[in-house]
Amino acid sequence: MPLRTISVIGSSEADEKTLKLADSVGQEIARRGVALVCGGLGGVMEAACRGAKRRNGVTIGLLPSDNKKDANQFVDIVIPTGFGYARNFLVARTGDAIIAIGGQAGTLSEMAIGWFSEKPVVAMVHSGGWAQRLAGSRIDDKRQDLVASAETPEQAVDAVFKALGWK
Numbered sequence: 001m002p003l004r005t006i007s008v009i010g011s012s013e014a015d016e017k018t019l020k021l022a023d024s025v026g027q028e029i030a031r032r033g034v035a036l037v038c039g040g041l042g043g044v045m046e047a048a049c050r051g052a053k054r055r056n057g058v059t060i061g062l063l064p065s066d067n068k069k070d071a072n073q074f075v076d077i078v079i080p081t082g083f084g085y086a087r088n089f090l091v092a093r094t095g096d097a098i099i100a101i102g103g104q105a106g107t108l109s110e111m112a113i114g115w116f117s118e119k120p121v122v123a124m125v126h127s128g129g130w131a132q133r134l135a136g137s138r139i140d141d142k143r144q145d146l147v148a149s150a151e152t153p154e155q156a157v158d159a160v161f162k163a164l165g166w167k
Helices: 016-031 044-054 084-094 105-116 129-134 151-162
Strands: 004-012 037-038 058-061 077-080 097-101 119-123 148-150
Touching: 004 016, 004 044, 004 084, 004 105, 016 044, 016 097, 016 151, 037 044, 037 084, 044 058, 058 084, 077 119, 084 105, 097 105, 097 129, 097 151, 105 119, 105 129, 119 129, 119 151, 148 151
Parallel strands: 004 037, 004 097, 037 058, 058 077, 097 119, 119 148
Antiparallel strands: none
16 A cells, blocks of 8 residues: 655744644654655744654655755655745645645645645644635635644544545
8 A cells, every 4th residue: 555645734934833733733643654745844844744753753855945955854755856836736746635734825825736636635723824714615616625624633634534535
């Protein structure tokens, strides 16, 4: 069976509350035996990777630059794309599903890419940014489902497992 992956997306700059949430999401993903994919930089990405590593999880970072040294210290597999913001497409498409935490314009682009790629998109309700704005709504009318909303890391990962039929 191929490696299961969840992309965690969010801002490279976030407050302590959001970073703690990202850490907990990373821990929950790893606890369930799923690899975490992210943009490989700081903020939400680093916090989620740190959480995954606390649970001996696997982390994959798709960097915007072409320099492996730009990855945060908790990334196991570093993929330097050199694509700048275009790497957002890869982050969104690499995960079997997406969990959004906070986020600004880059996060919005990744949520939209996941949406039109027919991937489950889960948003952390109380994390601020685009995740909070889009939780429980549709990005457009091309899909009948909603951006799932989750209040806890467990609910977020449960929503992914349910949407994908994982056990």
